[in-house]
Amino acid sequence: MAEFEINVVEAPPKRSSGRATLVFLREYGIAVVAMLALIFLSLFRANFLSYQNISSLLYGVSLDFYVVVGFTFLLIMGEVDLSVGSVYALSGMTAGYLATQGVPLWLCLVVGLAIGAAVGAINGVLVVKLRINSIILTIGTLLAVRGLADVVAAIMAGHRYSENFRAVPHWRIFGVSWTIIVMFLTVGILEFVLSRGATVRAIYYIGQNPKSAFIHGMSVDRYRIGGFVLSGILAAFAGFLVAGRVTIPDVNMGRQLEFNILTAAVLGGASLFGGRGRVLNSTIALFVLAVILNGLIMFGVEPALQQVIVGAVLVSIVVVDTRINHEER
Template sequence: MPGRRAAFPRPLLLAKDYAVLILLVVVTVYLSFASSAFFTSDNLLNILNQNAPLAIIAAAGTFVIVSGNFDLSTASVFAVASVSAAWLASETGDVALALAAAPVIGLALGAVNGLVVTALRIHSFLATLASSLVYSALAVLITGGALITVTAEGFTELGRGEFLGVFIPVWVLAGVVALLWFLLSGTVFGRHVFATGGNAEAAELSGVRVNRVKILVFTLSGLAAGVAAAIAVSRIASGQPQAGAGMELQAIAAIILGGTSIHGGVGAVWRSVAGVFLIALIGNGFDILDFNPQLKDLVTGVIILAAVALAAVGRTRR
């Protein structure tokens, strides 16, 4: 109820709503004073460039979690899309075809996830856990378990190239985030995603085609994984079935850290992207300051737990 929310201390409400931005600022300021190597254009652009694929996946994954679902298959979709692109490039020499195939394959695999969840009425956690195993096996079959090296001319331009002094993956990230941000916050489809995650039964009664929304959010998640795969495989000029291992958990962690509710109905694309780069800054700080790398996961985990606890307190006090 609005009245009960108003009773919640305003400073804590602001801390809850903008916790990820506050932490970003705090970490940035600390690292800027701790090391002169941190706050440089080269270092900051490298952080953006290296984490662009994960940020793209997290931005699209926000739709899935806001809709009240989970996608545990993004790393496997990423693997299939990347090895398929590498195989096509090495077999045909057609760079444009190979890199364009990755998003298309990701879209198709994501759509399969959505159809399985809706048609078979299986919980998305279990459905995408199963599909991740299937897709991982498919990536191994495509490569025969071996590394596919690409030597086709121009294949690395997408992943390593620059435009106006900025890496191309950063431009792709900016375009994808802007588009997804608008799609979630400024369109009817976005409102339907929130409605589905808030209360699927009520949304359906009010005319929202819930199953179609679910299919579309999983399709979008797969498409994003394919775009990320195209960038990553172009950057390293090779495809391997283990590519992206653990990426799905990193993306979910960033989304939750950003303030998107695991219960659905609450979230924003910018929050998830901020979550990705908060984790990236922590990792970068450990490298620059030469801290014990074994403590990095501990610090990241504590921050995520704190963010989830803050969100839970805000939800129970409303």
């Protein structure tokens, strides 16, 4: 009698409904939140969709946009930089101070960016070479750099920023703020590069499996240090722009910015465990967060309660991200 070999192929495990819901929230949560916020505010606040309000929201997002770009790249590689708010303040106020002393504007910008690059390099080298957890380390640099920013603010007490310094963030092209135009162009360029550039896509591989990336010859340490430097430079550039929006130095400039940026990046789909994230999604999430805060202000919600709500959003999305990561492992 002929013998037949029977191969049994096991069906792939079914995805639990709970995990499917979590994945849906991770992938499309930002779209759901955006839709609900826009519908609610447009129904109950007639002036929400006004040109003035939307353009004001876009303008604010276009200034902090640079911070979320650097933050997203770091998250993709599995790192976090919580010093961005302090770098933002120190670089911006230092550049503003130099401008009041008659230093050329371009040199003020260079000095501001150099401060951001230096802090980023310190963060990167210490995290990579000493294997220090990036969250713990950058909390330390957050405090140290914030102290320096407070010193600059004290030196600037009673002084006003120069007119040429304050004019930069208000430049317009055909009636539209140049920062908004640059934001849209930058997002488009980065999305194109990230989808086609092999070198840039390597950061996803590093975030997903750094040991494997190292075995395959990738300069994992160099990428990570570069990510911290980029984060510092972009935070410094944003600070340069934001400092010029006001007449005098603001000692509270950039405080808690890092948590809003972290919330936006993770809400946009980036993972605290690395390997995921898109600049486009982080930018949209930053806008959605601005919409939510704008709505809370329109309804007269106290600033303290606003922070409670933002904190609750951050906790919720971190819980979702953590549960998905544990199930995938």
